[in-house]
Amino acid sequence: MSEKKRTGSALGNDRGRSQGRHAGGGNKGGGAKAAPAWMADLPVRLGQQVEADIVGISHEGEGVGRANGFTLFVAGALPGERALVEVAHLKKQYGHARLVELLEVSPDRVRPDCGIYEQCGGCQLQHLSYEAQLRVKRQQVVDNLERIGKLAVAAGNNEGTASQEGIVVHPTVGMADPWRYRNKAQVPFGEERGGLIGGFYAQGSHDIIDMEACLIQHEANDEVVARVKEIGSRLGFRAYREETGTGLLRHVVVKVGFRTGEIMVVLVTNGAEIPRVDEWVAGIREALPAVKSICHNINVKQTNVIFGDETRTLWGSDVIYDYIGDVKFAISARSFFQVNPVQTEVLYGKALEYAGLTGDEVVVDAYCGIGTISLFLAQRAGKVYGVEIVEEAISDARKNAALNGMSNVHFEAGPAEVVLPAWTRQGVRPDVIVVDPPRKGCDPALLATILELRPRRVVYVSCSAATLARDLRVLADGGYGVAEVTPVDMFPHTVHVESVCLLVRD
Known part of the structure; x- marks a missing residue:
């Protein structure tokens, strides 16, 4: 990404128009609708072109602009830029605007490498240099800790060095090569000119942008998607249509083992049978010798959820294998496995460091999933639950x-806030509790259980800086000191950031 200059408004126009349509909330009936009275008091008007200073990036990747003292979110704009924008949608406290022209261009702006970046909604930050992306993601964590968690972050520069007391937020740990890092693709099907297309949804819509190559996907994922489109078109299959519930092919899900090279292909269909299924299987096997598993998932519900409840193996193994560090994992069609295996090892390595294990500790891993963190920690712990x-x-x-021949681990199904007290009654006394919750954060009952059990350390792995900050506030009020946070860039060129946080009992 050496080409840093991008002039004019070409980048912002398409992405801005997409955002404007999505956020505009116009009158679908077609008639004129009177503006609410409160709009008259705002310093900007719908349709007005104004100059805006871009002061930040939102959690959705839009530039945060200030125009006449009013906040406007501008898709495609970057911090430090000055832009001519057109107001597309207004609320009482903020609005959305379309980027018309860049008047001052950030030195961090780069030309996106992806040919469909301006249409696709998969990435949000390809127009920002990777070094700047890492800084933005660290700042996102800092802002949430301070604004939502009301926690003091140690003053210092973006390198994570502190000049006063407070939480040390380290620099975001990035990738040496931030491309082709995803081991899983979930691609919806559509139709165009009588053939199948497959790609990603356009920003703010369910219109499919056909894709030949996705630069954040492993190359094998692109090859599988291309072959499935080709075979499906040749056999005359129809794509599923959300609006009518008709058509057969909904998605292809591809999983690839980075270390093993094994590939799983999952065809998700709107029906229990795949006509000419033997030709499907033969075509995939002939074109893609690395495929070890071909599965069929049935989803007949009118829903945006990708998978249905039933999965069958059409050919090969029920699972493929891959590694995180020295730990081997079996990956099935529906099991969750981190999509960036390179950075997962970094993330879990930091969690292991924060756990401070010497070989004797009892560790509880809440939200353990298929055991990824548990088994990683079990290499150094006395016992992991x-x-x-x-x-x-x-x-x-x-x-x-x-x-992996690990006998020092025990797994149990149930809500963590119920299972942990039961373990306590059985004599389990955790020295360390690790949590890796979904985006909504920890269940309040689990946080209360942690405070009751009072382990020496809590390691919080988070995929949402906002819910991380909220939960840290609860734990801090309950007697834990928030020592440090390390952001890890699991998803380069998107707005998402993962973090690992160490809490120590006061």
Whole structure:
């Protein structure tokens, strides 16, 4: 990404128009609608072109602009830029605007490498240099800790050095090569000119942008998607249509083992049978010799959820294998496995460091999933207990423990806030509790349980800086000191950032 200059408004126009349509909330009836009275008091008007100073980036990747003292979110704009924008949508406290022209260009602006970046909604930050992306993501964590958690962050520069007391937020740990890092693709199908297309949804819509190559996907994922489109078109298959519930092919899900090279292909269909299925299987096997598993998932519900409840193996193994560090994992069609295996090792390595294990500790891993963090920690712990509410995941975790010959782990299905007290009654006293919750954060009952059990250390792995800050506030009020946070860039060129946080009992 050496080409840093991008003049004019070409980048912002398409992305800005997409955002404007999505956020505008116009009158769908077609008639004129009177503006609410409160709009008259705002310093900007709908349709007005104004100059805006871009002062930040939102959690959705839009530039945060200030125009006449009013906040406007501008898709495609970057901090430090001055832009001519057109107001597209207004609320009482903020609005959305379309980027018309860049008047002052950030030195961090780069030309996106992806040919469909301006249409696709998969990435949000390809027009920002990677070094700047890492700074933005650290700042996102800092802002949430301060604004939502009301926690003091140590003053210092973006390198994470502190000049006063407070939480040390380290620099975001990035990738040496921030491309082709995803081991899983979930691609919806559509139709165009009588053939199948497959790609990603346009920003703010469910219109499919056909894709030949995605620069953040492993190359094998692109090859599988291309072959499935080709075979499906040749066999005359129709794509699923959300608006009518008709058509057969909904998605292809591809999983690839970075270390093993094994590939799984999952065809998700709107129906229990795949006509000419033997030709499907033969075509995929002939074109893609690395494929070890071909599965069929049935989803007949009118829903945006990708997978249905039933999965069958059409050919090959029920699972493929890959590694995180020295730990081997079996990956099934529906099991969750981190999509960036390179950075997952970094993330878990930091969690292991923060756990401070010497070989004797008892560790509890809440939200353990298929046992990824549990087994990683079990290499250094005396005993690890993993709990997860999804029984299928616990079954996979037990299989993964056996796969690695680890006998110092115990997995149990159920809500963590119920299982942990039961373990306590059985004499389990955790020295360390690790949590890796979904985006909504920890269940309040689990936080209360942690405060009651009072382990020496809590390691919080988070995929949402906002819910991390909220939960840290609860734990801090309950007697834990928030020592440090390390952001890890698991998803380069998107707005998402993961973090690992160490809390120590006061």
